[in-house]
Amino acid sequence: xxxxxxxxxxxxxxxxxxxxxxxxxxxxxxxxxxxxxxxxxxxxxxxxxxxxxxxxxxxxxxxxxxxxxxxxxxxxxxxxxxxxxxxxxxxxxxxxxxxxxxxxxxxxxxxxxxxxxxxxxxxxxxxxxxxxxxxxxxxxxxxxxxxxxxxxxxxxxxxxxxxxxxxxxxxxxxxxxxxxxxxxxxxxxxxxxxxxxxxxxxxxxxxxxxxxxxxxxxxxxxxxxxxxxxxxxxxxxxxxx
Numbered sequence: 001x002x003x004x005x006x007x008x009x010x011x012x013x014x015x016x017x018x019x020x021x022x023x024x025x026x027x028x029x030x031x032x033x034x035x036x037x038x039x040x041x042x043x044x045x046x047x048x049x050x051x052x053x054x055x056x057x058x059x060x061x062x063x064x065x066x067x068x069x070x071x072x073x074x075x076x077x078x079x080x081x082x083x084x085x086x087x088x089x090x091x092x093x094x095x096x097x098x099x100x101x102x103x104x105x106x107x108x109x110x111x112x113x114x115x116x117x118x119x120x121x122x123x124x125x126x127x128x129x130x131x132x133x134x135x136x137x138x139x140x141x142x143x144x145x146x147x148x149x150x151x152x153x154x155x156x157x158x159x160x161x162x163x164x165x166x167x168x169x170x171x172x173x174x175x176x177x178x179x180x181x182x183x184x185x186x187x188x189x190x191x192x193x194x195x196x197x198x199x200x201x202x203x204x205x206x207x208x209x210x211x212x213x214x215x216x217x218x219x220x221x222x223x224x225x226x227x228x229x230x231x232x233x234x235x236x237x238x239x240x241x
Contacts, residue, residue: 004038008046011036016055016066017159026063027056053155069159074215077162082212084152085137088144090204093195101143105192108135112185121178129181136188137211140195162214180217184210 012032015021032043047064050056056064069077092101111132115125141150156162187210194203 004042005045005049008032008036008038008042009049012046012050013053013055016050021066023066023068026059026065028063071215074159074162077156077159078212078214078216081153081156081162082208082210084149084156085141085211086204086208088141088146088149089191089195089207090200091144091146091149092140093198093200093203095145096198097143097195101139102196104135104139108132108139109185109188109192111135112181112188116178116182116185118178133184133188140207183217 021027027047029040029044029047032047033040036043047056051058051064055067057067058064097105109132111128115121115129115132118125137153138150141153187206191203191206191210194200194206
C-alpha cells in the first residue's frame with residue numbers, strides 16, 4: 001500500500017507534468033498539504049523528492065517553483081527514451097510474450113482504436129488514450145526481461161511531453177492532436193506486429209522512431225503554433241541562445 005508521501009509525490013508529479021500549476025506559482029508544503037488534504041510532513045517530503053527528480057527548484061526562503069524544460073531538453077530526453085524503449089522492444093521480440101503481456105498490449109491497442117475514429121476529442125477520450133498509451137509502453141518495458149529498462153525510464157517519466165502517455169491538452173489543437181494520436185496508434189500496431197513476429201530489428205527501429213518523436217511530431221503535424229501555446233501554459237520554456 002502506498003504511503004502518504006508516495007501518494008503525494010504521484011499526485012504532484014502528475015499535476016506538474018500536466019501543466020496544472022502556473023509556472024510562476026510558489027508551491028509550499030502548506031499549500032500542498034491543503035490541496036491534497038494531508039499533514040505538512042508528507043507534503044514537505046514529497047516536495048523534496050520532486051526537487052531531487054528535477055521537477056522543482058528550491059526558492060530562497062520557503063517554497064518551490066516548477067522547473068521549466070526547454071524544447072531542447074525535451075528533444076534530448078526523447079532521444080534517450082527512444083534508445084531504451086528500442087532495446088525493450090527488441091528483447092521482447094526475441095524472448096516471446098506471455099499470455100498476460102499479449103492481453104495487456106492488445107487491450108491497449110483496442111482502447112486507442114476506439115478513439116481515433118471519432119469526430120472530436122473530449123477530456124474523457126484524452127484520458128483513455130493516455131491510459132492506453134502508458135499500458136502499451138510500460139508493458140513492453142516490464143516484460144522485456146531487463147530490469148534496468150523500467151528503472152531508466154522512471155526518470156524520463158518526470159519530463160513533460162516526453163513521458164509515455166503524455167498528452168498536452170492545448171486549446172484549439174484538438175483536431176491536429178487527433179492526427180498525431182492516429183499516427184501513434186498505427187505505430188503501436190506495427191511495433192506489436194514486429195514483436196509478435198519475432199522481428200527484433202524491425203521492432204527496435206520502429207520503437208525508436210515512435211518513442212523518440214513526441215516533440216518532432218508535434219512540430220510536423222501541428223507546427224510552430226503548438227510550441228507557442230505550450231510556452232503560454234508554462235509547461236516548457238524557450239531555448240536559450
